[in-house]
Amino acid sequence: MDNTMLYDVAIxxxxxxxxxxxxxxxxxxxxxxxxxQGMPGGQIATSDMVENYPAIPVISGxxxxxxxxxxxxxxxxxxxxxxxxxxxKLDDGSFALxxxxxxxxxxxxxVTTGAVPRPAGFEGxxxxxxxxxxxxxxxxxxxxxxxxxxxVGGGNSAVEEGLYLAKIANxxxxxxxxxxxxxxRGLVARLASQENVSIRFNTSIAAVxxxxxLSSITFRDNTTEERYTESYPMGSFGIFVFAGNNPVIxxxxxxVDLGPDGGVLTDELMATRTPGLFxxxxxxxxxxxxxxxxxxxxxxxxHAANAYLxx
Numbered sequence: 001m002d003n004t005m006l007y008d009v010a011i012x013x014x015x016x017x018x019x020x021x022x023x024x025x026x027x028x029x030x031x032x033x034x035x036x037q038g039m040p041g042g043q044i045a046t047s048d049m050v051e052n053y054p055a056i057p058v059i060s061g062x063x064x065x066x067x068x069x070x071x072x073x074x075x076x077x078x079x080x081x082x083x084x085x086x087x088x089k090l091d092d093g094s095f096a097l098x099x100x101x102x103x104x105x106x107x108x109x110x111v112t113t114g115a116v117p118r119p120a121g122f123e124g125x126x127x128x129x130x131x132x133x134x135x136x137x138x139x140x141x142x143x144x145x146x147x148x149x150x151x152v153g154g155g156n157s158a159v160e161e162g163l164y165l166a167k168i169a170n171x172x173x174x175x176x177x178x179x180x181x182x183x184x185r186g187l188v189a190r191l192a193s194q195e196n197v198s199i200r201f202n203t204s205i206a207a208v209x210x211x212x213x214l215s216s217i218t219f220r221d222n223t224t225e226e227r228y229t230e231s232y233p234m235g236s237f238g239i240f241v242f243a244g245n246n247p248v249i250x251x252x253x254x255x256v257d258l259g260p261d262g263g264v265l266t267d268e269l270m271a272t273r274t275p276g277l278f279x280x281x282x283x284x285x286x287x288x289x290x291x292x293x294x295x296x297x298x299x300x301x302x303h304a305a306n307a308y309l310x311x
Contacts, residue, residue, distance in 0.1 A: 007033045009305050010097055010106035012084050012251065015042025016291045017112035017281030019068035020298030021305075022077035025110075028306040033104065034072065035097065037083040041065015042114050043282075044291060051142055053291050064291075080104075087111075087251045093276060108276045108305040112298060113248040115263070115282035115289060120152050120241045123207035123218075132214030133239050137161035138290070141168050144238045150175055150217065152205060153242035159183040159191050161242055166194045174199045177222055210234055247283040259285025270301035271308075278305055 009025045011018045014036030025032040039045040044061040051058050059067075073079060082099035087109065090096055097104040117135035119125055125133055134140040137151075141164060149169045151162045154176040160183075166172045174191070179201050181188045191197055200219070206227055207218040213235040220227050247263040249256070255274040257265040263285030270278040280297035282289040 005033075006105040006107075007031050008106070008309060009033075009108050009110060009302070010035065010095065010104055011110045011112060012087075012097070013042060013112035013114060013281070014038075014040045014069065014079065015044065015065070015112055015114055015281060015294060016068060017114075017294040017298035017301075018042070018110070019072040019077070020295040021110045021112065021280060021302040022072040022298075023075050024299045024302035025305060026072070026076040028302065030302075030306060030309070032076070033078045033080055033106075034069075035080050035082050035084055035099070035104070037081065039065060040069035040079070042112075043116070050139065050291065052138055084251060087255075089255060089274060089277070095276065108278070108308060110270070110278045110280055110298070110301045110305060111252050111264075111283065112279070112281040112294070112301075113251065113283050114294075115245040115247040117241065118244040118246050120205060120243050122205040124209055125241070128208055128210065128214055128239075131212065132210065132235070132237070133208065133241065135241050137164050137240055140238075140240075141165050144169050146170050148173070148232070148237040150205070150237065150239045151242065152239065154178055154181045154183065155242070155244070156183045156187060157244070158242035159187045161240060162191055162197060163187070163194070165240065166191075166197050170196065172197045175203050175205060175219070176201050177204045178202065205239065208239065214239070245282070245289065247285075249283055252277065252279060252283075261285050268300075269304035269307075270297055271304055276305075276308060 008030035009032045011034045022034045045065045086098040088096040095106050095109045148171045150173045152175045202222045204220045206220040209216045215234040216231045218229045256272040259265050264279040270280045278301040280301040281294035
């Protein structure tokens with residue numbers, strides 16, 4: 001790659017939103033680049049199996065990410081593996097993306113840097129991520145059909161996911177650090193009516209342990225600070241953490257407004273308050289963060305970027 005290149009559209013992030021935006025931008029005959037710092041697919045590349053993407057019943061996250069990339073590149077999109085360290089709006093209305101000692105110039109930018117699950121913070125959480133600790137019931141719940149699951153959280157997301165898991169799992173234990181739920185009363189009432197759901201208030205998970213998969217959980221009583229450990233057959237249970245998501249907004253924060261969830265506020269065309277700058281996918285302030293919604297955002301953003309360039 002030359003030290004300086006000019007594109008009609010530069011897309012930061014090679015996940016479902018980014019590569020879908022690339023497909024639509026390239027089909028509109030725009031000179032398009034996707035800049036990805038890791039594996040194609042973004043966060044989904046770390047998922048063993050994806051079972052909720054329309055028309056593809058079962059596929060690994062890494063393979064689905066690869067298919068997004070292959071489709072985009074077959075449409076004419078260029079992929080550069082770089083980390084975008086800074087994004088600048090230039091006086092002429094275009095943008096400069098700084099990638100180490102390299103610079104990319106673009107007439108428009110679509111940022112699709114996604115969101116990362118907010119960890120609960122217990123010992124062993126990162127070690128067992130994907131091996132018993134999960135952050136998406138609709139993504140991974142089917143792996144726990146007929147098993148026991150623990151759901152960490154007391155807000156709407158945790159209760160909604162607990163209700164979803166109650167249809168799949170043998171039992172659902174809600175682990176709530178306070179003495180009550182923060183979720184809406186109607187949701188809590190629905191959860192309480194489920195026969196296979198139990199609730200542990202004033203409780204947090206302090207640590208997890210096991211071998212290849214989880215086999216024990218250490219709980220903390222938040223009233224007494226007492227800790228106790230429960231052991232189970234390895235692989236017989238899972239933990240779902242719903243402590244929220246942290247949208248990745250560092251690059252664009254000076255140029256956008258943020259919503260209550262920390263995500264970027266856009267209009268229905270994915271446009272931000274900065275002309276020529278669009279945000280799509282999980283980094284947006286939105287109620288549902290899924291592969292299909294990210295892809296839809298990307299298509300809309302590319303369409304809007306093309307319209308912007310025509311004026």
